[in-house]
Amino acid sequence: MAELTYREAVAAGIAQEMARDPNVVFLGEDVAAAGGVFKATVGLLEQFGPRRVRDTPISEQAILGAAMGAAMTGLRPIAEIMFSDFLAVCWDIVANEIAKTRYMTAGQVTLPLVIRTANGGGSRFGAQHSQSVENWAMAVPGLKVVAPSNPADVKGLLAAAIRDDDPVVFFEHKSLYAVKGEVPDGEHIERLGTAKVLRDGRDVTVLALAAMVPKALAAAERLAAEHRIEATVIDVRSLVPLDTETILREVVKTGRVATVEENPRLCGWGAEIASIVAEECFWDLDAPIVRITTPHVPLPSADNLEDATVPTVERIVATLRQAID
Amino acid sequence: MSPRTKTKATSGRNDDIGEATRLGLWRQCLEVRHLEKRAYDLFLQNLIKGTSHLSLGQEAVAAGFGVAMRKDDWSFCTYRGHAHTLVRGASMTGVLGELMGRECGLLGGKGGSMHLTSVEHGAMGSYAIIGAHLPIAIGAAWSAQYRGTDQVAVCFFGDGTTNIGAFHEALNMATVWTLPVVFVCENNLYMEYTPIGEVTAVEHPAADRAGAYGLPGIIVDGNDPDAVFRAAREALAKARAGEGPSLIEAKTYRHSGHSRADPGKYRPDEEVKAWLARDPIPMYRKRLLDFGVKEAVLDAIDAETRAAVDAATEAAKASPEPALAVIERDVWADGGASWRN
Ligand SMILES: Cc1ncc(C[n+]2csc(CCOP(=O)(O)OP(=O)(O)O)c2C)c(N)n1
Ligand SMILES: [Mg+2]
Numbered sequence: 025m026a027e028l029t030y031r032e033a034v035a036a037g038i039a040q041e042m043a044r045d046p047n048v049v050f051l052g053e054d055v056a057a058a059g060g061v062f063k064a065t066v067g068l069l070e071q072f073g074p075r076r077v078r079d080t081p082i083s084e085q086a087i088l089g090a091a092m093g094a095a096m097t098g099l100r101p102i103a104e105i106m107f108s109d110f111l112a113v114c115w116d117i118v119a120n121e122i123a124k125t126r127y128m129t130a131g132q133v134t135l136p137l138v139i140r141t142a143n144g145g146g147s148r149f150g151a152q153h154s155q156s157v158e159n160w161a162m163a164v165p166g167l168k169v170v171a172p173s174n175p176a177d178v179k180g181l182l183a184a185a186i187r188d189d190d191p192v193v194f195f196e197h198k199s200l201y202a203v204k205g206e207v208p209d210g211e212h213i214e215r216l217g218t219a220k221v222l223r224d225g226r227d228v229t230v231l232a233l234a235a236m237v238p239k240a241l242a243a244a245e246r247l248a249a250e251h252r253i254e255a256t257v258i259d260v261r262s263l264v265p266l267d268t269e270t271i272l273r274e275v276v277k278t279g280r281v282a283t284v285e286e287n288p289r290l291c292g293w294g295a296e297i298a299s300i301v302a303e304e305c306f307w308d309l310d311a312p313i314v315r316i317t318t319p320h321v322p323l324p325s326a327d328n329l330e331d332a333t334v335p336t337v338e339r340i341v342a343t344l345r346q347a348i349d
Numbered sequence: 350m351s352p353r354t355k356t357k358a359t360s361g362r363n364d365d366i367g368e369a370t371r372l373g374l375w376r377q378c379l380e381v382r383h384l385e386k387r388a389y390d391l392f393l394q395n396l397i398k399g400t401s402h403l404s405l406g407q408e409a410v411a412a413g414f415g416v417a418m419r420k421d422d423w424s425f426c427t428y429r430g431h432a433h434t435l436v437r438g439a440s441m442t443g444v445l446g447e448l449m450g451r452e453c454g455l456l457g458g459k460g461g462s463m464h465l466t467s468v469e470h471g472a473m474g475s476y477a478i479i480g481a482h483l484p485i486a487i488g489a490a491w492s493a494q495y496r497g498t499d500q501v502a503v504c505f506f507g508d509g510t511t512n513i514g515a516f517h518e519a520l521n522m523a524t525v526w527t528l529p530v531v532f533v534c535e536n537n538l539y540m541e542y543t544p545i546g547e548v549t550a551v552e553h554p555a556a557d558r559a560g561a562y563g564l565p566g567i568i569v570d571g572n573d574p575d576a577v578f579r580a581a582r583e584a585l586a587k588a589r590a591g592e593g594p595s596l597i598e599a600k601t602y603r604h605s606g607h608s609r610a611d612p613g614k615y616r617p618d619e620e621v622k623a624w625l626a627r628d629p630i631p632m633y634r635k636r637l638l639d640f641g642v643k644e645a646v647l648d649a650i651d652a653e654t655r656a657a658v659d660a661a662t663e664a665a666k667a668s669p670e671p672a673l674a675v676i677e678r679d680v681w682a683d684g685g686a687s688w689r690n
Contacts (some may be wrong), residue, residue: 089486
């Protein structure tokens with residue numbers, strides 16, 4: 025095991041796959057010579073050269089269009105969209121072209137590509153550089169959606185996304201880039217569509233994603249230490265495909281479920297899971313489903329405002345205590 | 350940079366194009382003409398639903414490129430793409446079947462008129478969001494360049510498309526990366542209903558912008574299959590030689606309205622009359638006769654293509670509706686549509 029930061033794990037995942045498959049190429053703004061604005065792709069240009077690691081103009085449609093055209097003709101591109109907010113300027117390519125072309129052509133076209141993007145708040149960047157937009161991607165049939173919470177998963181899930189024959193939107197959380205964690209040595213690959221149970225408890229099953237995972241874990245520790253409430257914590261990891269098998273199994277065990285979501289309230293990923301739980305294991309529930317989300321507002325930027333808007337450990341603890349008492 | 354006009358008079362029967370190629374152009378023009386007319390008739394019979402955008406009057410552009418392109422080149426076109434799909438070699442039954450929503454359609458009924466695709470023929474899709482396929486075409490060109498093949502991506506679009514951002518993003522990146530791609534603007538003078546001149550800062554919507562991307566402004570007579578063929582041949586050779594992209598503006602005119610629902614009444618009668626007098630098919634027929642091609646040869650090709658359209662129509666009519674099972678097929682590469690376990 026080596027200790028890597030979340031950002032180092034990004035480069036390690038890409039490097040592992042580029043070394044393995046010459047058809048893997050990487051493009052984006054400031055990703056090559058500069059190593060990415062979050063320094064998540066440092067060293068790739070030196071290792072793989074300018075043919076495979078390419079800086080682009082500020083042209084998000086051209087970046088994703090090029091990735092799509094390359095993927096449909098035999099390459100396995102990884103495209104970076106610097107901030108997930110910028111997906112809005114190339115959403116046509118994502119939602120109308122990449123997501124639908126395989127279906128519309130009755131399977132004639134295969135699109136093995138990955139869209140990597142820095143998602144989420146916590147950096148005081150304001151409403152146009154901080155959004156959690158994983159639910160945008162989740163709403164479009166034809167996109168796989170992954171959001172890792174730790175360095176090992178970054179490397180393993182990114183490798184899996186690159187090897188997958190379908191388009192994957194890979195949400196890296198920008199407030200996690202500096203986080204360190206153990207990453208297995210040698211080739212490391214995870215399976216897409218698998219949630220991970222991180223903590224076992226009898227009282228409530230807490231579902232979290234990306235930066236909400238460490239918060240949910242911290243809240244679970246506090247609930248145990250201070251209130252003798254034992255929570256199961258699941259890192260959902262992949263929204264599409266969704267590991268409902270693991271989620272429902274763990275919900276049934278505790279009879280209570282809460283989601284911790286950074287996306288704004290309406291149509292957040294937890295709403296879909298809540299509806300699945302309500303439809304499929306209603307009689308196993310002992311209490312109403314709880315959703316802890318960012319309120320339905322754009323994200324403000326001042327330290328105290330942003331901190332109080334995104335779900336906090338305190339809010340998770342307080343909400344769960346109230347729900348369980 | 351002022352546009353260069355390529356409408357040089359042709360010399361004769363055994364010039365740089367030659368009779369065999371010209372007969373190929375003649376055949377492709379007729380295939381498109383007869384198929385599009387049939388598509389129109391099938392609408393009137395309510396056998397084709399939805400919308401549809403015909404290339405009647407614009408046949409020479411698709412034909413010129415269809416003949417000049419190599420089989421392993423790629424083409425990307427718009428919702429007005431029956432012609433461009435057909436000239437790559439896709440079957441008429443597949444095209445008409447898709448328009449009619451039948452199982453035999455190129456896309457098994459899942460795409461419809463605006464999304465005709467035949468990957469086995471290098472027809473890499475018809476795109477219905479204005480401008481989207483220009484960036485996609487540069488990706489295919491990038492892949493050819495990366496893998497060291499000398500394939501070229503050809504991308505067809507309308508005059509209206511030159512005013513959307515994707516056009517400019519794609520042109521710039523294609524030049525910066527020296528990509529083997531040919532952008533073909535079919536300037537038929539109109540967007541849906543609005544004349545392009547009313548909403549565009551320059552006179553020639555594509556050619557006048559070419560200089561901004563380091564490219565010469567090329568204008569061809571889009572109603573002349575020979576002129577289009579020559580421009581295509583030159584641009585394809587340039588791309589294959591590793592010398593980068595081209596942008597060609599082909600001046601043409603659609604004989605019908607924008608789409609099925611549009612009678613095209615917003616166009617002045619004089620303008621329509623003038624362009625109908627320049628109908629590419631009778632003009633080309635006259636040229637071929639002047640070059641000494643026998644009338645019987647031209648008529649035989651005409652009769653063959655009509656018969657092929659008739660046969661395709663019958664085959665498509667006889668094809669069943671798609672099985673409902675396809676609704677949940679082919680979202681994913683595993684063939685299915687499952688989003689959970
Ligand atoms: C992004 C986008 N905006 C608007 C439309 C609606 N629309 C469809 S065709 C068309 C006109 C396009 O004109 P042009 O590019 O000249 O192509 P033509 O139809 O003349 O071949 C418009 C506005 C669309 N499909 N996509
Ligand atoms: Mg037009």
